[in-house]
Amino acid sequence: MARTIGSHSDITGPRVREAALTLFARHGYAAVSMRQIAAEVGVQAGALYNYTPDKQSLLADLLAAHMDELLVAHTAETPKNSAPTDALEHFTRFHIRFNAARADAVFISYMELRNLSAENFGRIEALRRVYEGRLEAILRAGVASGAFDIPDPKITALALIAMLTGVNTWFREAGRLSLAEIEEIYWGMVRKTVAV
Template sequence: MARTQGSHAQITGPRIRAAALRLFAQQGYAAVSMRVIAREVGVQAGALYNYIPDKQTLLHELMRDHLLELHEAVGPCLVGAAPARLEAFVRFHIAFHHARPDAVFIAYMELRNLTPENFAEIEGLRRRYEQLLAEMLHAGVEEGAFSVPDEKVASMAIIAMLTGVNTWFREDGRLSLGDVQNMYWQMVARMVSVSGTVSS
């Protein structure tokens, strides 16, 4: 275990996580062995266990850390009047997820490979993020700025729509990321706003 101490661990540990993230996204969790990860990093397979106990733990930590980073980064979107908060949330969600395509893919596609205990923790973090948006929509309804039939359903629909940008947006396409953020904000505003309350 001595090899996990000091600067060596600070370099090798993140390299293992980065390699696993990339390989899980490219090939799928089930198809990637610890031996494959070790080969990608350039260490012996046995050396991985100085940094991570097993592949399940690695998957769980990648998902958990992604969601914890998401929760921390969304904080600035949670202040101000509801329309301004919602616009900030829309723009944030698109930009944050666009910058992390592998983590986003794994967070949605590999849930089935988590153990029940790990799944419960990850699902709880996902639900907390959805609840932030639901509370934002509720505040907008209370302010008279929004009109939605069901705040929870609306929050899940909006998140699914925003996350879907990752499936089609390309940097070399005809639209910039800013263009996409503007268009999606206009669409979300029209979905939830009382006419004339939220500018397009």
């Protein structure tokens, strides 16, 4: 069915997702009702079901959309055929920048995994593994070329992602350090962690 550009559906869908993201991040998924989401958007509760079959689907779609966006942006922004050290530097800076700009989505991506159905959990975990796998591939390429010394690339990938995502727990726009300075400090740490 064709839709008119700028129709009610086109505008309301993103607003529903934005409202759900904000409310889930503030109060937690289990404490937020479809009624509250509808009130935040300014529509009747019944109208929400035009955009999502239920709250579980809304959560899963939010987390999947975040991971999809991450993977698409990472693919689009990653230079081709980089040496492992350059690829690792790019990954480090990309991850910090991407996540710092999406604090709510990152927060619920970790916190609300417990509230996903088994099927939805599997879907989100698979996307997360793709992303972790990209870092692991960079680390393995560096080990193969002799640029890196890493006893367990899988664990190192998880450790570095945790370290980089941790920026979100304390970074504030008005803080002592700019995001560019933070990228620089973290890249220095990451480089040393994998060094020969």
